[in-house]
Amino acid sequence: MGSIYLIRHGQASFGADDYDVLSPVGIRQAEVLGAHLAQLGTRLDRSLSGNLRRQQHTANTTLEQLRAANIDAPALEVDAAFNEFDADAVVRTLIPGMLAEEPEALHILRNGPSNRAEFQRLFAKLIGRWIAGEHDQPGLQSWQGFVEQVNGGLERLLEQADSKQNIAVFTSGGTITALLHLITGIAPAQAFELNWQIVNTSLSCLKFRGSQVSLASFNSHVHLQLLKTPELITYR
Template identity: 40%
Template sequence: MGQIYLVRHGQASFGSANYDQLSDLGMEQARLLGEWFANSRQKFNRVVTGSLKRHRQTADACLAQLPKAHRIDTDWVTDPGFDEYDHHEVMVRHRPEFEDPEEVKRFLASSPQAKYAFQDIFQAAMSRWMSGQYDGDYREPWPAFQARCVGALQRLVEGADKSQNIIVFTSGGTISTICQHLLGLSDRQVAELNWTLVNCAMTKLFYQPGRVSLSYLNNYAHLEWLGQPESITYR
């Protein structure tokens, strides 16, 4: 039986002009995950990343912590099927004024409770995207994103030997959608799950011919052991 580790990227630069860049904390989260793998003597037969910069940065910082004997010598595989949905487009179709990153900054700085209000707005934007009523407004409608994520998982399993350890550096929406496929979750449940996934947390799958199953979800014990709550982030 093979194993697939789906790793959500480390904390990105939320609220900046370029979200697709790990923060300093995001780099540290990835390094701590790598130390966890090194201490558990984990080896990987394949490394897969989405095509986003934050995916590759997380992979580089994480796997640099492994002993040389445990590192992958071959080229890593990049599969855009594991990319995140377009957060920006989902938001601005609901709130066009947030097209300007500076407007987002002003909103977040407007009050101590602004981040919670922003989350409510984004949840409403997600509901609009997932409703199926406005598919023509989006370059990638929700059903297309679902199909892309499931297709990436299927390609991964079909191209793997039956007992490989594979690590995939991807995003929270992708992981949530794959879990929806495996567990039969509703769209509402997958949206709620997405909010709970921790940066640099692991979700582990087992696979064998014709079957993929969930072993565990959103494991971030490698961050908890520090006893520093600020190391655990969701955005």
């Protein structure tokens, strides 16, 4: 059987003007991941990411660590199907319909870094509306549309894959969530409950034979845990 390693990007720049940039912690997480894979002697036949900078930076930093250990690492391929959903667009589109029941919503969203618990509560509520499909609006990618996007990327990957290949996909939490939904049949709401637990640079492993795919492991971040440095274990 072949293996697909779903790797969430390192910590991005939450609260900054440009979220799509790895923070110093995110860069360190990717370095630690690459060193850990090198120590294990992991050999990858292919590596892919979406076209987001945080995904590609994580991928290239990880692959550089493998090469530094004299382990051949494949060039990074890009497939936008593995991009994250546009969370900003979801918030902008759906927040007006929530203001009556959440009058402090705009204040919470504008001050997310200083009030992470309230931000997460509100964001989870918005995601719940999005995945329910009852608030779809023109111009906003629906949850179902996002799932179809991710499924297209998975199908392309499998069509091109050899049955014994090890393939790394550097992606995002929402994309991993969509794949969990597709592969295990778990309901979207339950999949997103798992989403909130996905650690930056964690690995989830899929096993495949032909077009048959199963989940082998989820959210492993032992490479961070071994350092006994709690600040490297992040979720955004």
